[in-house]
Amino acid sequence: MNYRHAYHAGGYTDAVKHAVLALLIERLKEKDAPFCVLDTHAGLGRYDLLSPEAQKTGEFRHGIARLLVAPALPAALAPYLAVVRVMNSGLAAPRWYPGSPRLALDLMRADDRLALVELHPGDAQTLAAAFAGDKRVKVHQSDGYVALKAFLPPPERRGLVLIDPPFEAKDEFARIVRGLGHAHRRWATGQYMVWYPIKHRAPVKAFHAALAASGIPRILVAELLVRYDDDAERLNGCGIVLVNPPWRMAEILSPLFDELLRLFDARIHGRTRVEILVPE
Numbered sequence: 573m574n575y576r577h578a579y580h581a582g583g584y585t586d587a588v589k590h591a592v593l594a595l596l597i598e599r600l601k602e603k604d605a606p607f608c609v610l611d612t613h614a615g616l617g618r619y620d621l622l623s624p625e626a627q628k629t630g631e632f633r634h635g636i637a638r639l640l641v642a643p644a645l646p647a648a649l650a651p652y653l654a655v656v657r658v659m660n661s662g663l664a665a666p667r668w669y670p671g672s673p674r675l676a677l678d679l680m681r682a683d684d685r686l687a688l689v690e691l692h693p694g695d696a697q698t699l700a701a702a703f704a705g706d707k708r709v710k711v712h713q714s715d716g717y718v719a720l721k722a723f724l725p726p727p728e729r730r731g732l733v734l735i736d737p738p739f740e741a742k743d744e745f746a747r748i749v750r751g752l753g754h755a756h757r758r759w760a761t762g763q764y765m766v767w768y769p770i771k772h773r774a775p776v777k778a779f780h781a782a783l784a785a786s787g788i789p790r791i792l793v794a795e796l797l798v799r800y801d802d803d804a805e806r807l808n809g810c811g812i813v814l815v816n817p818p819w820r821m822a823e824i825l826s827p828l829f830d831e832l833l834r835l836f837d838a839r840i841h842g843r844t845r846v847e848i849l850v851p852e
C-alpha cells in the first residue's frame with residue numbers, strides 16, 4: 573500500500589469526484605428519511621494543502637484553487653464549494669481540503685449515517701480520531717471490498733456507496749466489477765458511485781464492457797479528459813460510474829463537466845462524455 577492521497581488532494585480529478593459526490597448527497601436530502609453513505613476507500617478525511625506532499629505535486633493549483641477564484645461558476649458546484657469555503661473561512665489562502673468523508677459529513681443531516689472503511693492502519697486511526705464523538709460516523713479499518721459484502725444493505729435502505737480505490741493493483745477494474753456485483757445482489761436499489769482514472773482507453777473500454785455484461789441495470793458513465801487517452805503512463809482524465817443515478821443526472825452532469833473542462837483550461841485537448849452505459 574504505497575498510495576498516498578495527500579499528493580493528489582484537491583487536484584482536478586478530486587474536484588470532479590467531490591462535485592458529483594456533493595450533488596448525490598444533496599439529492600438524497602430531498603427526502604426526509606435518513607440515509608447512509610458507505611465510503612469503501614475513505615482516505616484521510618481532510619488534507620493540508622500546505623503539506624510537503626501537496627506542495628510537491630501542486631496538483632491542487634490546477635483543481636480546487638482554480639475553482640475558488642473563478643468569477644462565474646455553475647450552480648451545480650455550489651454544495652461542494654460551500655464545504656471547501658467554510659473549511660477555509662478566515663484564511664488568506666485556502667489551506668484545507670475535504671476528503672470524501674469530511675465532504676459527506678458536512679452535507680449530511682443529524683440522522684444520516686456515514687460508514688468509513690480504510691485499509692491503511694494509520695489513516696484509519698487518523699479518521700477515527702477526527703470523527704470521534706460524532707455519533708453519525710463509524711470507522712472500520714478493513715478492506716473496502718469486504719465491506720461491500722459486510723455492510724450492505726444498510727438498515728436505512730437508502731443511500732450511497734462510494735468506491736474510490738487507489739488503482740495500485742493491476743486488477744482494480746476487475747475487483748470493482750466483482751465488488752459491485754456482490755453489492756448489487758445484496759442491495760439492488762442503492763446508489764453506487766465509482767471513481768476511476770483514465771490513462772489509456774483500452775482498460776477503460778474493457779471495464780465498461782464488463783459492467784455492461786454484469787447484468788446490473790441503470791448505469792451512467794461521466795468522463796472528463798484533459799488530454800488524449802492514448803498514454804498508459806500518464807493520467808489523462810477521470811471517470812465516474814453511477815449505478816441507479818438520481819433522476820435526470822445525465823442532464824445535470826453533461827453541462828457541469830463541460831464547464832469544469834473550461835474552468836480547468838483544458839478545452840483544446842480535453843473532452844467530456846456523459847452517457848447511459850446500461851439503461852433501465
Ligand SMILES: C[S@@+](CC[C@H](N)C(=O)[O-])C[C@H]1O[C@@H](n2cnc3c(N)ncnc32)[C@H](O)[C@@H]1O
Binds near residue numbers: 690692715716
Ligand atoms: C483515492 S484514496 C481515497 C480518497 C477519498 N475517497 C477521498 O475522496 O478523499 C484511496 C484510499 O484507499 C485506501 N486503500 C487502499 N486499498 C484499500 C482497500 N483494499 N480497502 C480500503 N481502503 C484501501 C488507501 O490507503 C487510500 O487512502
